[in-house]
Amino acid sequence: MRPRTPLLAARGTGRRFGKTAALDQVELEIWEGDALALVGPNGAGKSTLLSLLAGALEPSSGQVERRKGVRIGWAPQRPAQYGRLSARENLELFARLEGEPDPKDAAARLLAEFDLPGEPSPSANLSVGNRQRLNLAISLLGDPEVLLLDEPTAALDPEQRRRLWERAAALREAGGAFVFATQNLDEVERVADRVAALRDGRLVFAGLVGEYDRSQTDTLFA
Amino acid sequence: MLLRKDVLVLRRSPLLLGILLAYPLAIAALVGLVASYASSKPRVAFVDEDNLPPTVIVGGKRFHVDRTIRQVSENVKLVRLSPEAAQRQLSTGGVVAVVTVPPGFVASLQGMVRSPQLELQLSRGTLSSRVEQQVQALVYSLNRQLQRAYIENNLRYVTLILHGGDGSFLGRPIDVLGIERAEKLLAGMPDTPRNRRLRDFLHDARLALANTGDALRSTAHPIELVRVPLRGRTWVLSAEVQAYALGLTITFLALMLAAGSLAAERDENVIGRLARGLVGLGDLIWAKVALAAGVALVLGLAIAIAFGLIVEVGGVTGGEPWRRLPLLVVGLVLAGGALGALGALLGALAREARSASLVALLVVLPIVFLGLIPAEVVPPAAWVSDVLPFAHSVRFFSAALYDLSPWGSVLREGLWLVALGAVFGGLARVGARRLLV
Numbered sequence: 001m002r003p004r005t006p007l008l009a010a011r012g013t014g015r016r017f018g019k020t021a022a023l024d025q026v027e028l029e030i031w032e033g034d035a036l037a038l039v040g041p042n043g044a045g046k047s048t049l050l051s052l053l054a055g056a057l058e059p060s061s062g063q064v065e066r067r068k069g070v071r072i073g074w075a076p077q078r079p080a081q082y083g084r085l086s087a088r089e090n091l092e093l094f095a096r097l098e099g100e101p102d103p104k105d106a107a108a109r110l111l112a113e114f115d116l117p118g119e120p121s122p123s124a125n126l127s128v129g130n131r132q133r134l135n136l137a138i139s140l141l142g143d144p145e146v147l148l149l150d151e152p153t154a155a156l157d158p159e160q161r162r163r164l165w166e167r168a169a170a171l172r173e174a175g176g177a178f179v180f181a182t183q184n185l186d187e188v189e190r191v192a193d194r195v196a197a198l199r200d201g202r203l204v205f206a207g208l209v210g211e212y213d214r215s216q217t218d219t220l221f222a
Numbered sequence: 223m224l225l226r227k228d229v230l231v232l233r234r235s236p237l238l239l240g241i242l243l244a245y246p247l248a249i250a251a252l253v254g255l256v257a258s259y260a261s262s263k264p265r266v267a268f269v270d271e272d273n274l275p276p277t278v279i280v281g282g283k284r285f286h287v288d289r290t291i292r293q294v295s296e297n298v299k300l301v302r303l304s305p306e307a308a309q310r311q312l313s314t315g316g317v318v319a320v321v322t323v324p325p326g327f328v329a330s331l332q333g334m335v336r337s338p339q340l341e342l343q344l345s346r347g348t349l350s351s352r353v354e355q356q357v358q359a360l361v362y363s364l365n366r367q368l369q370r371a372y373i374e375n376n377l378r379y380v381t382l383i384l385h386g387g388d389g390s391f392l393g394r395p396i397d398v399l400g401i402e403r404a405e406k407l408l409a410g411m412p413d414t415p416r417n418r419r420l421r422d423f424l425h426d427a428r429l430a431l432a433n434t435g436d437a438l439r440s441t442a443h444p445i446e447l448v449r450v451p452l453r454g455r456t457w458v459l460s461a462e463v464q465a466y467a468l469g470l471t472i473t474f475l476a477l478m479l480a481a482g483s484l485a486a487e488r489d490e491n492v493i494g495r496l497a498r499g500l501v502g503l504g505d506l507i508w509a510k511v512a513l514a515a516g517v518a519l520v521l522g523l524a525i526a527i528a529f530g531l532i533v534e535v536g537g538v539t540g541g542e543p544w545r546r547l548p549l550l551v552v553g554l555v556l557a558g559g560a561l562g563a564l565g566a567l568l569g570a571l572a573r574e575a576r577s578a579s580l581v582a583l584l585v586v587l588p589i590v591f592l593g594l595i596p597a598e599v600v601p602p603a604a605w606v607s608d609v610l611p612f613a614h615s616v617r618f619f620s621a622a623l624y625d626l627s628p629w630g631s632v633l634r635e636g637l638w639l640v641a642l643g644a645v646f647g648g649l650a651r652v653g654a655r656r657l658l659v
Contacts, residue, residue: 017659056494057658074498080491082227084234093227097500122234138495 006031007070007146007177008053012062014201015048022048023201025062030146034177035168037192037209039185044198046181047077050148053179073144077151077181079135083124087116087134090123091141098142110137113167114160129155136164147171147178153187165191188212224501224509225516228483232513242475242521249467249525251532263299264353267308267317272327280331283371290367298356312345318353319344321360331368373438380434401428464529465620468522468550469557470590473612475521476514476558478582480565484510484650485578488657503654507566507647514562515555522554523547526623549622549632556639557615563646564611570653614638 006029015023023045030036030053038046051057052064054074066072081090088107095103111118114133117126123134132155139147147168153161168178168191182188188195188209195212197205205212233239268291278285291300301317308320322341330338342357382389386400399407405424411417487493487506497503526547565582572578593613597604607613614635621631 051494054494055498072498074495076491076494078491080495082231082490082492084231085227089230093223094495094500096223097496 005065005067007034007067008072009065010049010053010062011065013049013052013059013064014061015045015052015057016060021201023052023059023198026198026201026203028196028203028206030177030179032175032177033172034179034194035172035192036177036179036194036196037188038179038181038196038198039183039188040198040204043200045201046198047150048201049198050074050150050179050181051076054148070146071142071144072146072148073139073142074148075136075139075150075152077154079131081123081131081134081138084122086120087111087123087126087130087137088118088120090134091137094138095141100141106141110140113137113163129157129160132156133160140167144171145176147176147180149178149180151181151183153182153184224506225512228509228513229516231483232517242517245471245475245521247524247528249471251528252467264318264356265316266298266300266353266357267303267311267320268300269303269305269308269320269322271305272323272325274323274328278328278331280368280371280375283374285367285371290364298353298360300360312343315345317345319357321357373435376438377435380431384428384431401431461620461624464526465616465623466594467529468525468554468619469593469612469616471525472518472522472554472557472615473561473590474583474586476518476561477565477568477586478579479517480510480514480562481569481572481578481582482565482575483513484566484569484654484657485572486575488573489575493657497658504651507563507570507650507654510566510569510650511559511562511643511647514565515558518558518561519551519554522558523551526550543623546623546628549628550619552636553615553618553622553632553639556636556643557611557618560611560639560643560646561615563643563650566650567646567653570650570656573656608638609642611639611642614642 008030010026010028013023013026013028014021026045026049028049038049040046048057051074052059054072055064055066056074056076082093085093088111091107091110092103095106100106108118110116114137116130116133116137123131126134132152136149136152139149149168152164156164168180171178180191192209195205195207195209196203197212232242274287276287278287298319300321303311303317303320305322308317308322311317312320320341320343322343324339324341327338327340330336340361342354344354378389379391382398382400384401386398386403389396389398401424405421405428408417408421408424484506487496493506496506530544568582568585569575569578572581589607589610589612592603592607592610593616595603595607604613618632618635618639621628621635625631
């Protein structure tokens with residue numbers, strides 16, 4: 001039987017940056033088993049919506065509802081980590097902050113899973129791809145039930161992409177959900193089961209992938 | 223956890239860490255040099271254009287010129303030079319001042335009618351006022367030596383007026399009737415009202431002149447300053463310099479470190495990750511305040527210890543009050559915390575680490591200048607300074623290190639620092655929301 005409340009929901013959510021409205025009156029629900037793709041042109045509000053859902057930003061209007069006790073992982077588009085700390089130190093720090101019972105073990109596990117270097121060199125020295133892997137690895141700390149990924153595969157090689165989507169699929173099968181922003185429509189069809197399309201901060205489409213008319217894409221991304 | 227991370231990040235910044243390690247040592251060395259200079263004797267040229275004899279007799283008292291100069295030049299090192307050599311050394315910095323005895327000096331001195339003059343030339347520089355004070359002290363000491371001779375000479379004239387007899391004035395022999403002899407002469411005259419008035423006057427004059435000696439001596443020193451020893455603790459320049467050095471160092475470093483490290487959370491794009499329930503913005507501010515307090519403590523103690531060693535080795539008057547260091551620790555933590563809170567506020571407002579560091583630097587300078595202006599000179603500057611941590615920090619440090627009874631000042635300034643830290647910390651917490659945008 002389906003729970004009465006979604007894992008995560010945007011209720012008339014809006015966000016302004018000064019005089020600019022980045023997001024306006026967005027209604028969206030994320031339930032167990034969802035694989036939701038956020039699509040839209042640059043500046044449509046995808047990153048802002050993910051930040052609001054993650055709790056990194058506060059809405060200017062409306063609200064974001066989270067089911068009580070739900071754990072959320074968030075990988076922003078620009079890697080969010082301390083450049084002076086090594087990959088391991090970043091993982092250990094955020095593992096402690098996320099309340100992992102054994103931060104060192106969690107860090108070691110994710111280092112291996114994402115094939116990240118374990119040496120103590122600063123993460124600022126890592127390649128763009130490795131920094132993005134570290135960004136994704138950090139988002140998996142704390143055993144999240146909902147993953148919010150902002151263009152997660154942009155800097156990943158094909159093998160790492162495959163691993164990421166396998167991990168996301170496993171989360172979904174375990175009763176969790178994931179939401180990802182992307183510009184890659186092939187990825188949408190391959191990975192997602194629902195699509196939410198944004199334009200100029202407004203939600204212009206929300207439905208199943210099969211219902212999403214790819215021919216609209218030209219109009220949407222124009 | 224965040225504080226540990228900040229310390230780790232600090233350790234990973236070799237340039238910043240190197241500056242943090244070198245800074246206190248450099249400051250301590252500079253302060254030590256200044257303090258050493260404060261207790262050193264500046265070299266002053268002594269030019270004798272009057273060909274001073276080995277001895278000079280003033281008011282019947284014999285002065286050995288060289289011995290007298292040695293006695294009065296406690297604070298300066300007098301070096302006899304020719305006028306040309308003195309001018310050359312003054313221009314090259316070999317001497318900081320030139321004291322010239324002009325022609326006719328001894329004649330004026332022995333004449334005891336007109337004050338002879340010494341000429342003083344000072345080098346151009348920030349230390350000239352101090353040298354001028356020291357030369358003034360030299361002349362003051364010389365005057366004290368001469369005063370007694372002048373008074374004794376003046377008293378001889380008084381005695382002559384009182385008793386009458388032979389004497390000399392400006393080298394000319396004189397014969398004075400004297401009050402006592404005048405009274406005797408008057409006693410043999412008829413007792414008329416006019417003579418009675420003269421007798422009364424002479425009687426009063428004799429009584430008054432009888433006390434002239436004490437009166438002259440007391441007018442020579444209307445107020446005499448006696449320095450009371452303060453159980454081995456003296457207010458030396460080194461104490462003031464050290465308090466300001468600590469205040470300046472901590473103000474610069476704590477403010478810039480807190481401002482830069484808070485803004486860096488946004489630069490690294492980590493603030494959003496932290497703010498989504500992992501760490502409250504208040505905790506983030508608190509971590510920066512703790513970082514600033516910790517750095518202030520370590521650097522401040524390093525300065526105090528290094529400074530103490532330098533002045534001990536240099537034998538500077540007053541030395542370092544080692545037993546007061548625990549009290550200094552409290553001041554360093556409170557000052558570092560208050561300045562860290564102000565720095566965090568600047569970091570929150572500036573939002574970017576580079577801008578934050580620049581803003582902090584621009585803010586530090588007026589804060590320090592305001593703190594250096596005496597309240598008696600520009601009261602509004604003191605009012606503004608009172609709502610900033612620098613002046614309170616300096617007052618705390620100087621009281622903690624050198625006041626005989628520091629508790630009142632330390633408590634008052636400590637409460638100020640806590641209150642300012644709370645206010646700036648609260649404002650920083652509100653301002654930190656800007657970092658999320």
